[in-house]
Amino acid sequence: MARPQVACRGRKRCRRLKCPFQRTDKKRVTKLRLRDQGTALALAALGVWAMSFLALYGFGWNDYSTEVRPAYDALVAGHVWQFLQLAPGYGGSLELRAPFALLPGLWGGREVAVYQLVSIPCVVAAALLGVWLLAQMRALGRNRLARATTLALCVANPVTLYALQDGHAEELLGAALCVAAVLAAQRGRANWSAVLLGLAIVNKQWALLALGPVLVALPARRLRAVAIAGALVLLFYAPLWLAAYAGHSATSGGVLSGSSGGVIFQPWQLWWFLGSHGQIVRGAFGVIKVGYRTPPAWIQSIDHPLLVLLGVPVTLLAVRRGRRSADAMLLLALLMAIRFAFDTWDTLYYPLPFIFALIAWESLERRRPPILSLAASVAVWLVFVVVPEHASADVQAAAFLAFAIPTLLALGRAVLAPQAPQLRLRRGARTSPWRRSSATASTPISTV
Numbered sequence: 001m002a003r004p005q006v007a008c009r010g011r012k013r014c015r016r017l018k019c020p021f022q023r024t025d026k027k028r029v030t031k032l033r034l035r036d037q038g039t040a041l042a043l044a045a046l047g048v049w050a051m052s053f054l055a056l057y058g059f060g061w062n063d064y065s066t067e068v069r070p071a072y073d074a075l076v077a078g079h080v081w082q083f084l085q086l087a088p089g090y091g092g093s094l095e096l097r098a099p100f101a102l103l104p105g106l107w108g109g110r111e112v113a114v115y116q117l118v119s120i121p122c123v124v125a126a127a128l129l130g131v132w133l134l135a136q137m138r139a140l141g142r143n144r145l146a147r148a149t150t151l152a153l154c155v156a157n158p159v160t161l162y163a164l165q166d167g168h169a170e171e172l173l174g175a176a177l178c179v180a181a182v183l184a185a186q187r188g189r190a191n192w193s194a195v196l197l198g199l200a201i202v203n204k205q206w207a208l209l210a211l212g213p214v215l216v217a218l219p220a221r222r223l224r225a226v227a228i229a230g231a232l233v234l235l236f237y238a239p240l241w242l243a244a245y246a247g248h249s250a251t252s253g254g255v256l257s258g259s260s261g262g263v264i265f266q267p268w269q270l271w272w273f274l275g276s277h278g279q280i281v282r283g284a285f286g287v288i289k290v291g292y293r294t295p296p297a298w299i300q301s302i303d304h305p306l307l308v309l310l311g312v313p314v315t316l317l318a319v320r321r322g323r324r325s326a327d328a329m330l331l332l333a334l335l336m337a338i339r340f341a342f343d344t345w346d347t348l349y350y351p352l353p354f355i356f357a358l359i360a361w362e363s364l365e366r367r368r369p370p371i372l373s374l375a376a377s378v379a380v381w382l383v384f385v386v387v388p389e390h391a392s393a394d395v396q397a398a399a400f401l402a403f404a405i406p407t408l409l410a411l412g413r414a415v416l417a418p419q420a421p422q423l424r425l426r427r428g429a430r431t432s433p434w435r436r437s438s439a440t441a442s443t444p445i446s447t448v
Helices: 015-055 062-076 078-084 091-096 097-104 111-139 144-155 158-165 171-187 191-201 205-216 220-246 253-259 299-318 327-344 352-365 369-389 393-416 433-439
Strands: none
Touching: 015 111, 015 144, 015 158, 062 078, 062 091, 062 097, 062 111, 091 097, 091 171, 091 191, 091 220, 097 111, 097 433, 111 144, 111 158, 111 171, 111 352, 144 352, 144 369, 158 171, 158 369, 171 191, 171 205, 171 327, 171 352, 191 205, 191 220, 191 327, 205 220, 205 299, 205 327, 299 327, 299 393, 327 352, 327 393, 352 369, 369 393
């Protein structure tokens, strides 16, 4: 009598049965997941169109008109050297998006078309990040509500809408690049992570804060990653520095210092109550800002360098506390929260990198929908949009403190608190979703 066949368990499987079943199952899952990504891409494209329609209808009243338009007008006219000289402090971002500024010339598009085409790629970058997170969440078994919330927060975030209306689409691009750099580092893709980090720093210098989380997340080849990112930064900023030194213009001086000049002291930062009343403060177009304070003289010279320097001890302390690759995204969220809390220039779009880092961490580390990211987005909208319409500058600062201080304390505790020693998992115990995802880190995106 023939011996009955018994199903093999664990790793001891029958080779004759293993191969055909694996091929069939793999093909079925691949088709299903590709179909899901197609749906996500369609929804993301719809969100990009909606955000562009709602926010990118004109620029006559926002920062693009005064900071970016003169440089792009020179570029469209064929004056490349003048474009470099007129570039603002974030001139690297203008270089990254320069090819899109030239496209309207193919059909005779004017200034509004240039404004739209250099802004839409930033929205697309955030949408692609959302689609990628959605694919990873599906592989981890997240429910539809969690995935839908994540995609909505990445593509149609209310903070994103106001950032586009203010003429600062580059802030959205920088947030997406920083988060993508840490995600690539967590999967051991040192070269991709370095390129993404370098492009983020080229886009805006505050992305230097993402260097620490990227190095924490990378398992190896850290020096190589730093060298690649540094080479990219030099490649893009060398022409800007050369034009600034040669031109000696007020606008090009912003490239050298990393700012656009001027004294800015907003209510939404931790230094506010150190300022003093008694002097008239004027904003854009000479409008008097009632109730605004003037900053102490010493803050303007140390504020931005202090933000970059703070990233070093915070990162080192996180490493000393035993934080590993999975905590790098939370470390990025903490550093970006420090940035918008301590920056005297803080405005509505500054919390975007913090929100995007929180979305990425929460969507991959928690099974529930990203309620913390949703709450942070709503809180930022309330503090920066709703409260200023009904309260004085000091009340606005108090509302900001009520949001920022608990956020910093919670993130600081999560990242910097001593980590409990990891216990050896018992046989059959469930591993965390992050460990299951990192086990398949080399899986191509097309099969996720």
